[in-house]
Amino acid sequence: MADSALLDSTAVSGVRLRRFAGARGPRPRRALSRRNVFIYGTLVVVALYYLLPLYVMIVTSLKGMPEIRLGNIFSPPLEVTFEPWVRAWSTVCTGLNCEGLSRGFWNSVRITVPSVVLSIAIASVNGYVLALWRFKGADTFFTILVVGAFIPYQVMIYPIVIVLREVGLYGSRTGLIVVHSIFGMPILSLLFRNYFSSIPEELFKAGRVDGAGFWGIYFRIMLPMALPIFAVAIILQVTGIWNDFLFGVIYTKPDSYPMTVQLNNIVNATQGVKEYNVNMAATLLTGLVPLVVYLASGKLFVRGIAAGAVKG
Amino acid sequence: MTSARRPSPILRNLTAKAASVPMIVTALVIFVGGSAWTIVYSFTDSKLLPRLNYVGLEQYRRLWVTPRWLVAIENLAIFGVLSLVFSLVIGFLLAALLDRKIRFENTFRTIFLYPYALSFIITGLAWQWILDPDHGIQSVVRGLGWTSFAFDPLYNPAIVIYGVLIAGLWQGTGLVMCLMLAGLRSIDDDIWKAARVDGIPTWKTYVFIVIPMMRPVFVTTLVLISSGIVRVYDLIVAQTSGGPGIASEVPAKYVYDYMFRAQNLGQGFAGSTMMLLTVGIVIVPWAYIHYGRKRHG
Numbered sequence: 001m002a003d004s005a006l007l008d009s010t011a012v013s014g015v016r017l018r019r020f021a022g023a024r025g026p027r028p029r030r031a032l033s034r035r036n037v038f039i040y041g042t043l044v045v046v047a048l049y050y051l052l053p054l055y056v057m058i059v060t061s062l063k064g065m066p067e068i069r070l071g072n073i074f075s076p077p078l079e080v081t082f083e084p085w086v087r088a089w090s091t092v093c094t095g096l097n098c099e100g101l102s103r104g105f106w107n108s109v110r111i112t113v114p115s116v117v118l119s120i121a122i123a124s125v126n127g128y129v130l131a132l133w134r135f136k137g138a139d140t141f142f143t144i145l146v147v148g149a150f151i152p153y154q155v156m157i158y159p160i161v162i163v164l165r166e167v168g169l170y171g172s173r174t175g176l177i178v179v180h181s182i183f184g185m186p187i188l189s190l191l192f193r194n195y196f197s198s199i200p201e202e203l204f205k206a207g208r209v210d211g212a213g214f215w216g217i218y219f220r221i222m223l224p225m226a227l228p229i230f231a232v233a234i235i236l237q238v239t240g241i242w243n244d245f246l247f248g249v250i251y252t253k254p255d256s257y258p259m260t261v262q263l264n265n266i267v268n269a270t271q272g273v274k275e276y277n278v279n280m281a282a283t284l285l286t287g288l289v290p291l292v293v294y295l296a297s298g299k300l301f302v303r304g305i306a307a308g309a310v311k312g
Numbered sequence: 313m314t315s316a317r318r319p320s321p322i323l324r325n326l327t328a329k330a331a332s333v334p335m336i337v338t339a340l341v342i343f344v345g346g347s348a349w350t351i352v353y354s355f356t357d358s359k360l361l362p363r364l365n366y367v368g369l370e371q372y373r374r375l376w377v378t379p380r381w382l383v384a385i386e387n388l389a390i391f392g393v394l395s396l397v398f399s400l401v402i403g404f405l406l407a408a409l410l411d412r413k414i415r416f417e418n419t420f421r422t423i424f425l426y427p428y429a430l431s432f433i434i435t436g437l438a439w440q441w442i443l444d445p446d447h448g449i450q451s452v453v454r455g456l457g458w459t460s461f462a463f464d465p466l467y468n469p470a471i472v473i474y475g476v477l478i479a480g481l482w483q484g485t486g487l488v489m490c491l492m493l494a495g496l497r498s499i500d501d502d503i504w505k506a507a508r509v510d511g512i513p514t515w516k517t518y519v520f521i522v523i524p525m526m527r528p529v530f531v532t533t534l535v536l537i538s539s540g541i542v543r544v545y546d547l548i549v550a551q552t553s554g555g556p557g558i559a560s561e562v563p564a565k566y567v568y569d570y571m572f573r574a575q576n577l578g579q580g581f582a583g584s585t586m587m588l589l590t591v592g593i594v595i596v597p598w599a600y601i602h603y604g605r606k607r608h609g
Binding site (some may be wrong): 039040042043046047049050051052053054056057060068069071072073074097122124126128129135138141142144145147148150151152153154155156158159160161162163181182185189194215217239242243244245246250260261263264267268276279280283286290291293295298301303305306 | 340344420423441471482542543581
């Protein structure tokens with residue numbers, strides 16, 4: 001790619017072409033070329049735009065209500081207060097309940113953790129079967145799964161309500177966990193199938209020769225090798241399930257609503273005085289988990305979202 | 313035949329089959345069965361509870377004369393086309409800039425992609441606040457002295473969908489950028505070298521060589537975002553609750569409201585079947601080309 005950078009300078013001006021012609025090794029850097037000013041200028045402006053909402057949320061959540069009414073949303077707080085955060089976490093009301101967002105937070109934890117474990121357990125075995133133990137018809141089911149990933153959820157939500165009601169799970173967290181496992185299955189199975197397909201078949205055969213069976217090979221050969229892809233799957237699922245709203249609002253009852261649903265109910269409540277600072281603190285609190293996962297995971301997050309798209 | 317040699321074809325690979333039960337049940341019962349069930353019941357007059365009393369296309373006829381559905385479809389069309397165009401263009405441009413061997417590439421990428429890690433609820437609420445006419449951008453600009461300045465998309469039925477579009481683009485463009493960047497990185501260096509030898513300017517190389525080569529990436533991205541657009545629900549609920557009035561309704565919200573609030577299941581089923589049809593129009597040709605080509609290759 002060094003040459004493509006070089007190529008770019010030829011496009012900007014012929015003068016620089018002479019300067020670089022035949023150059024080898026690292027590109028000589030000139031900080032303030034016209035090209036650099038354009039590229040970095042654009043990127044910085046766009047980056048500021050992307051950061052703006054986060055900034056506005058943070059400063060709003062640190063102001064008192066009088067300051068919000070008078071000042072503008074972009075100005076930093078004159079007097080920093082953490083009271084809105086405390087209130088959002090522990091005393092803000094949704095309906096008759098005034099326990100704050102902490103309840104939604106713990107609900108979300110109790111929903112997300114089992115959902116992530118269950119969905120990944122199922123999907124990794126699916127991927128393992130599809131890559132190494134393919135039986136007649138397996139690919140058909142997989143195709144249905146992948147095509148099904150594009151079906152709007154709205155087509156399937158009501159039949160699922162009926163099924164869950166029949167088995168007595170409608171309205172419970174367990175029901176929601178099952179739903180998350182179902183809808184996580186297409187993308188995760190694809191992820192694991194692609195990964196296990198890329199593992200040399202000799203390993204699998206060696207395991208077979210040594211007498212390992214289906215589960216023996218899975219647990220003792222495949223699982224340890226697939227740890228990076230498990231990390232990708234965990235990141236994908238934690239953010240995805242934490243951010244879910246639709247399934248939470250349909251398949252749980254108000255006292256087990258996940259954090260996103262409770263947050264929306266707090267901020268878009270029609271009665272009472274709007275406490276913008278508390279609302280923004282609550283919004284940030286809800287976004288904290290996926291944000292931390294995102295920042296901590298770095299390239300793995302990118303790998304996760306690109307997995308379904310690029311390999312297809 | 314084979315069963316003469318081996319015990320039984322059904323018993324072969326039994327553990328693998330047993331382990332696939334969740335996948336098989338999901339595929340057959342939920343994905344195929346659930347969709348078929350909804351389609352069948354969309355031809356009934358189900359109200360509070362689903363019942364098999366067929367009324368033909370009555371639900372669809374009613375759907376297409378309900379103003380709220382028509383608004384929802386119009387919004388979906390505007391939102392869909394504009395977010396496709398803008399997120400593809402902006403996503404590609406950002407990816408191209410990041411691909412120019414720049415410093416701090418990781419920092420910029422992290423910034424452009426972080427909204428994608430946040431939920432639509434957070435996106436909607438944040439932009440609801442920024443676009444709030446009494447406190448947000450409008451009041452700030454007025455405070456600077458331009459007192460007649462008006463920018464209140466969330467309170468103006470005529471432009472509310474553009475307010476939602478701003479938020480949607482903020483959330484989703486990072487994903488497109490990432491996919492495009494992966495596509496750009498997959499272009500062979502020799503292509504760039506050859507273009508350079510021929511003295512083709514950079515922008516021409518992009519437009520006439522790189523972009524045509526990235527066609528599969530564009531198509532996949534297109535399919536991915538369009539299936540996401542049809543589903544858009546949380547963003548609307550958080551940012552506008554469908555308002556003002558019904559000005560920012562979308563099909564997914566129409567379906568939810570009729571199924572779980574208005575107790576008019578038939579309308580909900582008809583609406584969701586229309587959504588399925590919309591996605592089908594995008595997906596089927598793509599799947600046909602995609603998998604058809606794979607079989608030959």
